[in-house]
Amino acid sequence: MSELTHPISVTASQTLESQYTSGVYPKRDLTIVRGKGVKVWDEAGREYFDCVAGIAVAVLGHANPIIVDALTKQAETLITCPGIFHNDKRAQLLEKLVAITPTNLTRGYLSNSGAEAVEAALKFARLATGRTQVISTMRGFHGRTMGALSLTGNPKYQKPFKPLVPDTQQVPYNKLEKLEAAMSSQTAAVVLEVIQGEGGVRPADQTYIDAVRALCDEHGALLIIDEIQTGFGRTGKLFACEHYNLQPDILCLAKALGGGLPIGATMISEAVAEKLHPGAHGTTYGGNPLVSAVSLAVINAILDQxxxxxxxxxxxxxxxxxxxxxxxxxxxxxxxxxxxxIELKQKVYPTLVAxxxxxxxxxPAGVTTLRLVxxxxxxxxxxxxxxxxxxxxxxx
Ligand SMILES: Cc1ncc(COP(=O)(O)O)c(C=O)c1O
Structure with missing residues (x-):
């Protein structure tokens, strides 16, 4: 490996990353090197209020001592431990998640990202129902892995990767008729965000959510709610479901759950858990002690404060x-x-730059909406x- 012989200037580090990165991210003209609380700094020492926060991730702000302490302590104790063994921190995190999520969700599967939480939900829905059809919503965002992408209602993201997972389709959000027409005895699950995040910060109506819950029950389909962006206090309740008095069959969580460390969780009802078997799913890092310990500390801080x-x-x-x-x-x-x-009457990009x-x-959240998280x-x-x-x- 070659050694750096000079300090990296703003331009040099951007050139370096641009040279070696895959190129899949549209990059802004900014190199962030440090954070504290709600602020981050660039290489030239300029400070910024961070209303991105890792995209709704850094709920406790940057360099929070609660996270630093939990991370340091656990790193000195045990970092990794696969799911085939029990672990104290993972057990405590699962107990806490079951305690704070809607009461019918009694078990959880831990992974490493939002998309993974959704992938698990998809597999669990197939196992629990023996069906394959999954309906999600236009403008919904559920991630970019092949299963999650198949649910993400944005043609721009889906088109280059077709064919996607079969038996998936999107219907208009917050409108019942098309969903009603699409559902049948073959429907395994309906997947949606109660407040669409990436799709423009759009809260669903109470009547729509009530009707979707009733439709799922009528057809024996599962209701999978994606609270990857809205979970853990962001919307003014611990979970956005609480605004709607909603009990989903599966709840997907990530982002804020780790306070900045990578984690995903798929919370499930007892009825879903009964249909799972050892070997049905898994991932090397899911529920590792390091991230579990931090996640526990983050949840406790959200509750305590x-x-x-x-x-x-x-x-x-x-x-x-x-x-x-x-x-x-x-x-x-x-x-x-x-x-x-904040939806503008014009494209949002120039406002972001300004x-x-x-x-x-x-x-941004869509082409015209400015999003602050x-x-x-x-x-x-x-x-x-x-x-x-x-x-x-x-x-x-
Ligand atoms: C609602 C929602 N679901 C799923 C995802 C995917 O999460 P990740 O980027 O961790 O895979 C996101 C990410 O923005 C999201 O906002």
Whole structure:
């Protein structure tokens, strides 16, 4: 391996990554090298409010001592232990997940990412029902592995990889008729987000969610809810399902669950678990002690600090301020808690660039929606500073 003989400048590190990366990520003109709380810094020492947070991942902010302590302590104790053995930290994490997720979910499978949580849900639905048809929604996002991609309702992502998993289809979101027409005695599962994240920060209606639950029961199909982006306090409740008083048969979790470390979880009802058998699924790193210990610490911090209530309060404040600003360019403000979608009457990309120049990092959700998913620990003062800058940029 060659040695670096000079410090990497901003340009040099971007050139280096561009030279060796696969090229599948559209890159921004920014190299992030450090983070603390809700802020990150680039190589030139410029600071940014991080309303990306690893894309709704860093709920406790960056370099949080709770995470650093749990990580350090567990790294010195035991990092890896495959699923064929029992492990204390994995056991405690599963117990905690069962305790905090909807009451009918009594068991969980641990993996390493959101897409993997969805892949497991797909396999479990086939085993539990003996059926193959899976229906998801347009604009829904469930990941990019072949199974998850087959459910992700975005033709741009799906088209180059066809044929996808057979017997999968997408129907319009938040509208019942097409779903009703598509469902039959062959339907294994319906998969959806109760608030679509990537698809534009779109909360579903209560009547729609109630009707989908009833349709699944009527047809003997499972309802798989993807809370990979909305879980763990982001929407102002611990899980977005709670806004709808909804009990899914399978719940997919990831992102915030690890506070920045890679983890996925597929929570299942007893009826689903009864149909699984040893060897049905698995992954080398799933539920490893290191990530399990951190995940436990993250969940405990979310509960101890009541970050769900804080997210609800901050979200309401943000909606109020953006609406009160009466910005000509804004079509609508959507979301719950600290998943904030600002739909513009124009493409969002120039706004993202302008905000980055002003020291605020955001992500798009679709072509015209600006999405803010800051760490849940953001203070009111920090949020107000972010909102000042967002309003300033949207007004200019
Ligand atoms: C709702 C939802 N499901 C699934 C995924 C896929 O998760 P991952 O990127 O960890 O595979 C994402 C990622 O953005 C997501 O927002």
């Amino acid at each position: 009541d970050l769900a209530a804080h997210a609800a309060e901050m979200g309401a404040h943000a909606h109020q301020r953006i609406n009160d600003a009466n910005l000509d360019v804004v079509r609508e403000v959507r979301g719950k808690g600290l998943i904030i979608g 905000l980055q120049q002003m020291g605020v990092l955001c992500v 800051p760490p849940l620990v953001i203070s009111k003062d920090e949020l107000d500073r972010v909102l000042d800058l967002v309003i300033q940029v949207l007004r200019s």
